[in-house]
Amino acid sequence: xxxxKKPDYAALKAGGFMRxxxxxxxxxxxxxxxxxxxxxxxxxxxxxxxxxxxxYVHLTSRQGVEIPFIQLKDIDxxxxxxxxxxxxxxxxxxxxxxxxxxxxxxxxPSGCINALEVAEKLDERYFGRQLPHKFKFxxxxxxxxxxxxxxxxxxxxxxxxxxxxxxxCIHCGVCAKVCRLQAITFTDxxxxxxxxxxxxxxxxxxxxPVDAWKGESGYIVSFGGTFGNSIQKGQELLxxxxxxxxxxxxxxxxxxxxxxxxxRGERFAKTIERVGWDELKKTVEEAYHG
Amino acid sequence: MAEYQITDHIDITDVVCPVTFVKxxxxxxxxxxxxxxxxxxxxxxxxxxxxRSIKEEGHQILRLLNNEDGTYExxxxxVGD
Numbered sequence: 001x002x003x004x005k006k007p008d009y010a011a012l013k014a015g016g017f018m019r020x021x022x023x024x025x026x027x028x029x030x031x032x033x034x035x036x037x038x039x040x041x042x043x044x045x046x047x048x049x050x051x052x053x054x055x056y057v058h059l060t061s062r063q064g065v066e067i068p069f070i071q072l073k074d075i076d077x078x079x080x081x082x083x084x085x086x087x088x089x090x091x092x093x094x095x096x097x098x099x100x101x102x103x104x105x106x107x108x109p110s111g112c113i114n115a116l117e118v119a120e121k122l123d124e125r126y127f128g129r130q131l132p133h134k135f136k137f138x139x140x141x142x143x144x145x146x147x148x149x150x151x152x153x154x155x156x157x158x159x160x161x162x163x164x165x166x167x168x169c170i171h172c173g174v175c176a177k178v179c180r181l182q183a184i185t186f187t188d189x190x191x192x193x194x195x196x197x198x199x200x201x202x203x204x205x206x207x208x209p210v211d212a213w214k215g216e217s218g219y220i221v222s223f224g225g226t227f228g229n230s231i232q233k234g235q236e237l238l239x240x241x242x243x244x245x246x247x248x249x250x251x252x253x254x255x256x257x258x259x260x261x262x263x264r265g266e267r268f269a270k271t272i273e274r275v276g277w278d279e280l281k282k283t284v285e286e287a288y289h290g
Numbered sequence: 291m292a293e294y295q296i297t298d299h300i301d302i303t304d305v306v307c308p309v310t311f312v313k314x315x316x317x318x319x320x321x322x323x324x325x326x327x328x329x330x331x332x333x334x335x336x337x338x339x340x341x342r343s344i345k346e347e348g349h350q351i352l353r354l355l356n357n358e359d360g361t362y363e364x365x366x367x368x369v370g371d
Contacts, residue, residue, distance in 0.1 A: 172351070174341055174354065
């Protein structure tokens with residue numbers, strides 16, 4: 001332990017180098033947004049893993065990529081090789097982590113929003129921001145929730161706010177059949193919609209064969225999710241947000257609230273519990289209304 | 291209600307997704323622009339998915355009639371050659 005030139009582990013960690021159980025070995029976390037890497041980036045990662053690692057990569061639980069068994073002495077060379085191939089190191093420690101996203105709206109037809117685009121915006125805005133503890137963003141395209149929005153400190157879930165135009169309706173009743181919450185009923189050839197039961201899954205909009213149902217994209221945001229040592233599901237405090245700027249204002253307010261109120265090493269959920277859900281609600285409501 | 295005249299009829303109650311849609315698509319390919327296809331399909335997944343899939347191929351859905359026996363009759367106008 002008493003080495004003369006002890007490496008600055010905190011700085012290495014901030015730069016994505018995770019100290020391994022093997023002395024002077026590091027697993028290098030890479031910057032990935034929404035689980036996407038280009039073929040070119042993959043080729044660079046392959047070359048680095050072969051030359052400096054053990055010829056393999058690890059896919060993390062949050063869509064990240066790590067190259068294990070990088071030697072301490074090679075760290076600068078590795079950084080350089082990756083930068084040349086357009087690959088950036090990721091982060092670890094008390095800051096904004098990898099922003100995850102599903103393929104909703106990009107490849108997956110179930111998406112009610114373009115999840116990747118949202119993740120890229122959040123990444124650009126916050127990635128690596130220094131905070132009292134780690135902070136995770138996750139974006140999922142629809143109620144199927146493949147990306148588990150509520151596991152994150154700030155979760156975004158896509159939804160569609162439906163509206164019905166009787167003029168183009170052929171009264172087939174498919175919308176009522178696909179609605180899982182009985183928000184839409186079809187009796188005697190008449191379609192009824194109860195907005196209070198709707199969860200914005202968008203199935204009515206996506207299944208209607210004549211586009212009598214239209215949907216406006218929106219964001220359902222959740223706060224304070226964490227699935228580590230203590231498990232807590234992120235809570236929704238606002239109605240579905242149909243304006244992207246408003247959603248980003250809410251994200252700003254949430255992260256600032258955390259930065260301002262959290263004790264060192266305290267996750268968002270614990271901070272909210274301590275300071276009060278009502279306090280957070282007030283803050284994000286103000287941001288939502290602009 | 292005689293606003294359309296059925297050109298051809300198929301039954302897709304004997305197959306499951308995604309063959310349901312494929313069978314309907316193949317039947318539509320046999321027809322001319324403006325022809326009307328009647329498709330008998332099961333309640334459940336077929337009736338929830340097939341109408342929209344056919345619409346996304348560019349055809350026009352005219353009616354969905356409940357046969358009251360666990361099946362439906364989907365009336366489609368072919369659009370395009």
